[in-house]
Amino acid sequence: MQVVGFSPMLNAIAGLIVWAAHFLLVYGAQATVCWRGLAGATLWGQPLVPAIVLGLTALGLVAVALIGGRAWRRLHSGLASQEGEEQSQFTLWMSLAVTLMAALAMVWEAVPVLILPPCG
């Protein structure tokens, strides 16, 4: 039995790490802005909370696109099969699936700022 190294495992869960970071930053930013009484403040002409949340979401989506794209290319380049590791195939698929899930989750987290007032 082959042991999966640290790096493939990290790849497999990289999407989850991006999602977790997005979650933490979005909640932290919203709470801080509202706590400081800056609900009406703007950033580059846009309301502050939506600007921060949408900016962080765009960054998160780019990050998961890069991670997922890398997994996709490796899956289709034949590299994984050349290495002859079934587990490698598995971690690549997992990486791809997890990035898709993370992307969806980040979009769901961002939608409320487009609909609801930023500080309740």
Add this chain to the structure above:
Amino acid sequence: MNLQSAMHPAGPDGERIAALSWLLFGGGGAIFVLVMVLVLVAVVGGRWERRLLGSRRAIVVGGIAFPVVVLTALLLHTLGLARAIGLPLAGGEPPLRIEVVGHQFWWEMRYPGTLPDGGIVTANEIRIPTGRDVMLEVTSADVIHSLWIPALHGKIDMIPGLVNHRRIRADEPGVLRGQCTEFCGAQHAMMAFYVMAQTPEDFAAWLDQQRLPAAEPDRPILALGRQVFGAAGCGGCHAVRGTEWNARIGPDLTHVGSRLSLGAGVLENHRGTLAGWIAGSQDLKPGNRMPSFAAALDGQELRAVAAWLESLK
């Protein structure tokens, strides 16, 4: 009686929330039945059906696409509803402001601007006019509480040092009940209150009555009761507007006789329960901050002070 039921809404926001609840019950029930039918097919179905269920396409459609579409639609619907609940309702006057402060284990209600030097203060009861927006401004004096009138709105946290807002509106006159919904200590379960929705005319009359200071005793037993109240030290915690007592530790008792309940929904309010509460509040609601006065007052004194408090309508 549906005094305290989210499934029997009494205002526009309550109706929205109840409709969402029915959508969730109905949708969740339908999906549950569908899944059970598919399980049955997987167990007793023929080769063709079982192969179909096990195909990659079935998994992608049923296991990924369907939940994503349903949950996205539900998210958007719920957010739209949350937005509607936060917006002012059409029609007329600015909202009536009521400040609600949570205490272990009772509720203080203030109506700012109703008196020249502030506003009237009541306890364990919210009176609101029908057909008008009411803005509840809630906070806490000690630990985190949560205010919920299920027939009217969703829960709202009461957090020390922070004021949260919730718009409510009742359509019809009637009595509703609310409750603390964040565990706040030993008597959390006995921290309730009543909501009386009144016609605007009745509400205005109630407000006029509440603006008056406490009535002067007009019978000897009431005068004795007032005297006992002072001698027993009740004024160390309670305020009675129009008298020398203005402490803010316990509920304001200026018009305590006009309230529906005692001890935050523990007892009905009349002379007998008033006497019982004063004598044995630690038996009725152990751990609350009001001491029992059974040992301090004799029977006549207890009857007198209860009679005086009952007279404060």
